[in-house]
Amino acid sequence: MSNTMVEMHFDGACLGNPGPGGWACLIERDGQETLLTGAEAQTTNNRMELSAAIAGLASLDDDTTVLLHGDSQYVLKGIDEWLDGWKRRGWKRAGNKRVENADLWRVVDGHRARLKITTKWVRGHAGHEQNERCDQAAKAAAEEVAGNGGA
Numbered sequence: 001m002s003n004t005m006v007e008m009h010f011d012g013a014c015l016g017n018p019g020p021g022g023w024a025c026l027i028e029r030d031g032q033e034t035l036l037t038g039a040e041a042q043t044t045n046n047r048m049e050l051s052a053a054i055a056g057l058a059s060l061d062d063d064t065t066v067l068l069h070g071d072s073q074y075v076l077k078g079i080d081e082w083l084d085g086w087k088r089r090g091w092k093r094a095g096n097k098r099v100e101n102a103d104l105w106r107v108v109d110g111h112r113a114r115l116k117i118t119t120k121w122v123r124g125h126a127g128h129e130q131n132e133r134c135d136q137a138a139k140a141a142a143e144e145v146a147g148n149g150g151a
Contacts, residue, residue, distance in 0.1 A: 004029060008056045009069045011124070011134035012048025013142045021045065022141025023052035024134040027059065034059070037137050039145035048138065049075050050104040057111035065116040071124030071131055075108075080119055083109055 007028040014021040021043040027034045036055045040048070049072040060066060070076055083105065086093065091102045099105060111117070122128045124135065 009130035010052035013138035014045040020146035021048040023048040024137035025056035039141040076119040
């Protein structure tokens with residue numbers, strides 16, 4: 001069990017939507033930084049944003065306190081406002097429409113049950129150092145999987 005406090009920054013990128021995508025997650029813990037990245041050949045921006053958050057959350061021990069920074073209202077509002085309602089309605093949104101990316105949201109929900117997550121929205125492309133680093137790393141991962149080299 002852990003009592004650790006971790007700050008996590010995440011971002012996703014897609015070349016086209018859908019298209020080749022990449023994600024990045026920067027974890028700051030005990031004065032150390034860890035950058036995780038990944039990519040998929042055919043995906044969406046929302047899936048990459050979720051994948052970035054999931055990768056970071058998956059790397060943490062149970063009971064870790066996490067301050068999750070991101071520019072994705074989709075991910076942050078999903079965690080804070082929408083997930084409980086989706087679950088109560090059998091993974092349906094208002095109007096009985098299915099929840100998009102429910103496979104990934106279920107994984108997020110599992111991490112939410114074992115971690116203490118607080119979210120913080122940051123404005124994208126506004127000079128926030130860690131968000132910019134994640135954005136650049138996510139784009140580089142997307143370009144690499146697309147065969148365009150990298151950043």
